[in-house]
Amino acid sequence: MELGTCTSKWTVDYLSQAEGSKEVKIHVSAVPQMDFLSKNFVYRTLPFDVFVRRAAEVKHKEYFLSEDEKYYLRSVGEDARKDIADIRKQFPILADDVQIPEYFEKEQFFSSVFRISSAGLQLWTHYDVGTKSEVLDVDNPDLEKYPLFVKAKRYQCFLEAGDVLFIPALWFHNVISEEFGVALNVFWKHPTAASRAIQILDRALKTLEELPEEYRDFYARRMVLRIQEKAYRNDYG
Structure with missing residues (x-):
């Protein structure tokens, strides 16, 4: 499907120049596997162009926790508690490069979340929009503590540049960035109560x-x- 020029334009150089030095709030973790339960990460603020270049590095000359720390950006609205994430508002220049697939009616659009991850970063297991799972390592789960996990049906896929993955509502998922990764998550409202x-x-x-x-x-x-x-x-x- 046609996704716009983002699939070819969004290089490290382009991203860092396009949105300049606006400040962004990011997650910084000393280990690759981020844990939302124990909060093994800290929040820090960086200019967007500096953040992009750091996220693309393996070792850092400048850092907060360690020279091989991992970075994660999940865009939010201006008021994180009230405003939804919308790439058109938070990153308008980059938004012009994207053509969002029309899976549903326009009035069902809810949010568009822009994400950037360091290579090797693993997000916590969760479902949208709802809760986090205590099963952090889906490859080596503690089956004594979580015996029902063995009954879970697993789907695994590898996404490359320009690929689109549709995740049904309430499906738990876990993401590993094999390399420096940029993604746009789009959420639609359910026509239910x-x-x-x-x-x-x-x-x-x-x-x-x-x-x-x-x-x-x-x-x-x-x-x-x-x-x-x-x-x-x-x-x-």
């Missing part, structure tokens, strides 16, 4: 926080029982 239900639950939980501890515990348990009774079948009798 699921997101509204989550928002309502979040508001309910926030309201519970206003209650004294013993009341909060009592009504939280009642909420759990109601969800079990109404939202899914109980297959255990």
Whole structure:
């Protein structure tokens, strides 16, 4: 499919020059395998052009933690808590190089997340948009601690420049950058009530926080029982 000129233009030199020295917030890790649970990384800020060149290096003359530290950029909105990531707003020059495939109706577009990773970096296992898995190393899982992992059906693929991978909602995935990697993740909204239900639950939980501890515990348990009774079948009798 036609993805635009990004597949040929996005070299290290082009990327570092195109968006100049605007500051970006990045993850920096002393080890290749990033762990969101133990937070084995730190957040730092660098000019975008400096960051790109560092992410493309194997050894660094300038560094935060170690000379072989790994870098990861995941673009966010201006206000990370309120604004969605949109390459057209955060990186407008690079956005002109991209043609986003029209899998869904335009009104279902949710966000476009621009990412850059150092060679060898492995992201934590997660699904979008939701939670992180405690199984960090999918190649060597702790089956005593997570015995059901052996039942998981695994799909593995290697992406090269210009390849597109469609990941269904709620599918856990784990990514390793074999070399300096640049990617654009596009998310679409589901035409369902699921997101509204989550928002309502979040508001309910926030309201519970206003209650004294013993009341909060009592009504939280009642909420759990109601969800079990109404939202899914109980297959255990």
